[in-house]
Amino acid sequence: MGTYTRLGSYLLASELANDPFGSIHRAVVIAGSNFDRHMLVRTFSEEMFQAGMNAHLAEAGRVVSLLGGARIYGMGYRLETAKTPHVAWDYVPGRSLAQLIEKARQEQIPFGVDHALTVIQGVAQGIVQMQAKGVSHGVLSPYSVWVSFEGATQLVDAPFAAIAKGMLAKAPMAKRKLAPYLQGPENNALQADLFALGAVLYELLTFEKLPIGGDLQATLDQATLKAAQEEAPLPAEIRAFLGRLLLGRQPFASVEDFSTELERVLYDGEYSPTTFNMAFFMHTLFREENDRDAAAMKAEQGDNFLGYTAAGESLRSGATRAEHIDGHADEQVSQKNRTVLIGGGLAAVVILGLGYMFFGRPKVDPAIQAQLAEFQRIKAEIEQQKADLDAKARAEADKAAQLQKQLSETKSSEEKAKLQKQLEESQQRKQEVERQQKAAEQRMAEQRAAEQRLAEQKKAAETKVAAAPPVPEAPKPQPMQEAPRPVAVPTPTGVPTPQTTASRQATVANDQPARVVNQVVPIFPLRAVQMRWETNLDHIVRLKVFVGEQGQPLKVSVIEGVSGAFGFDEAAIDAANKSSFAPAIRDGKPVRGWTPEIIYKFPKRR
The missing domain is CATH 1.10.510.10 (Transferase(Phosphotransferase) domain 1)
Incomplete structure (x- = not known):
């Protein structure tokens, strides 16, 4: 069984980051003596504690409500201001x-x-x-x-x-x-x-x-x-x-x-x-940390947490780690021990790194080799994900066909209503799987293109190593870029000539923003229906879409959404991604550009 530090409602499992305000930990929430879910928990340093964080943290509750639980600030944000103030939000690996x-x-x-x-x-x-x-x-x-x-x-x-x-x-x-x-x-x-x-x-x-x-x-x-x-x-x-x-x-x-x-x-x-x-x-940079986190989380999910329940605490002898953190008794000693361990670890890393640089450095930039390996790993993951999605899509299709058959055979109106609801839910799941399949196919295409480009860079690097003097500098991997745009010529100041006026008018006539060709109607979010949240009201989401040269949606930006985690924004974004568009026109040529504001309306359900 792992060792955890109790802090309010959470069991701290591992420190992931340290900063001027304190630390961010991976934490476990338990139900009885069993694992429930992972969270990220922010603890504050002794300096912030002495500065008065405990007395004022509750004031942050007003800001939490103002921000409306948006994903950008951490979902499920909550505050605890007992002996040791801390905040928590839904776990995100990173x-x-x-x-x-x-x-x-x-x-x-x-x-x-x-x-x-x-x-x-x-x-x-x-x-x-x-x-x-x-x-x-x-x-x-x-x-x-x-x-x-x-x-x-x-x-x-x-x-x-x-x-x-x-x-x-x-x-x-x-x-x-x-x-x-x-x-x-x-x-x-x-x-x-x-x-x-x-x-x-x-x-x-x-x-x-x-x-x-x-x-x-x-x-x-x-x-x-x-x-x-x-x-x-x-x-x-x-x-x-x-x-x-x-x-x-x-x-x-x-x-x-x-x-x-x-x-x-x-x-x-x-x-x-x-x-x-x-x-x-991120996968290239933190591959080891990601693998280590995943293995630790899997082990934590299988742990027995009896020792950290109320009944288990009474059976444990001596001071618990929970008492240490709540009372700040042994924090400084623990910090010193961690500092010694970290210092020793860093020294070992430096020594190994120097040995690698002087004795084992390959002729080709190791960053290219690492990224190639990472490309292959991610491609395998995407292929597995796509295979799983294909199987899931087949299962949903079979289930929908079965429900349709049952619906045609049943005579009970109550049973028909129940089957109809299940069929609608199955259709929604099928559409979500199709969206994920499309995203996986796009990722696979991008992955292949990026892998080919990196392989060409590796080949070029090897050629450069063979032709150049000893200890050449390997070229760095370059991010994907669009074709360079022509350099803009400044518009002359002063009174415009007839030629420049005509040129401007022609340019304005040719320039057009991206536009919607076929707008997909959004699906009323099932989450709102299940929670019966204001289904008797109309809801509106305003957004705009950044469209590529081929008319493909590249990015969706919500201008005005529906507050709360009821799925309206996500449903509108999903509908926008499934819609078709015409690209923006500049100087008579298709270019990337934003659409004007698009409105998605969710009519009330009676």
Whole structure:
């Protein structure tokens, strides 16, 4: 049986991340003496405890209700303010962005601009939604961001961030670690959050923290893409975007202005930020941690937790680990022991790493070899997933046919209603499986293309090693990019000539946004029906879709959704992904672009 630390309603199983505010743990919730589910639990450091977190954490409940349980902040967020304050949310396998940056830097694994923009896109979404609710973050940093092994991001300290900011005066160690991100204007909450976002983006691109004070303009001018293992300067459009975030010149007047500019940077340039590429990077970077977590969680699910029930506690002799953490008696001793173990482990890693670098380094960049192996592993997983989905689809089809037959044969109206409901549910499950099959096929196609591209890079690297002097530099793997766009020529100022006026009119006539060709009607979410949640009211979801050159939906952005975890937003997104579109037109050619606002209406059910 594993060893756990009781903390309120949870049994802490493993520490996953450490940051200025404390630690994030994988925790277990039990039902009786059996495993129930996993959670992520945030504990606070002794410094934050002394600064008053215990007395003020309950105030975060107001922010939790304002944020409405959105996935970007952690689903199922809850607070416990007993002897030791802590917060918890639904388990998501992953690591903090701070850990990602540190490990990629230490292992010299290239972190491309596309990856950085994928992370920033998720973080910005959380900031924008907070500002829309009248709430600011205040202490945004890489420690705030949880990156899942599937490439998605969560802003997991949002509910208590404002409270923590008010305590920094009494928490000098935390304030010192967060100083690079706290240099924004103190009298403007939006600009302060956007400055912190810029500091995070700067660190993602350079693997260096933004210097405290000094000439930030000179810092940006001298910055290079060290994260991508390049000495090239930051791309002009990225540097201009960072300038608006960090320098206070031409600041964004509103959240809407910021969102518009961010979308332009994300999609009008030569970048392709996708969660798929980010997921691949996370699996490459944290493969061992992911495998270790999965094995530990499987063991935890099979544990007997009798010793941690009320009956079991009474049978245990001596002080329990639960008493230690609630009373803060042995925390410092435990911390010292962990420090010694971690220090020894790091020393061993450094020694082994140096031995590898000097005696066992292959001629081809190990990052390419590791990514090729990871490609093959992920492809096998996708193939297995697709096979499972195919079997599931066949089973659902057989079940639907059986229900249809029973429906045609039965004469009881009550039985018919019951069978009809089961048939509707079966159809919904079938549609969901079809959607997953389509996504798996798309992932497989992307995987094959990426694997072929990486294999070509490996071949080129081997050729370069054979032809170059000893100790050549292996080329880094490049993220997928769109074909480069023609360089825009500035429009001349002054009085327009007839030629330029005619050119502009022709351009306007040719330019069109992406549009819907066939809009699929969304399915009323079964979850809302089962919970009988406001089914007597109409519900509306407003969204827009980013459409590719071939008319394929690439991304769905919800503008106004339905609060609560009842499935309306998800149903609208699913319908949008199943709809067909025509691409945007620019200069007479199909290009990527957003549709105008699309409205999905869920009529009330009588």
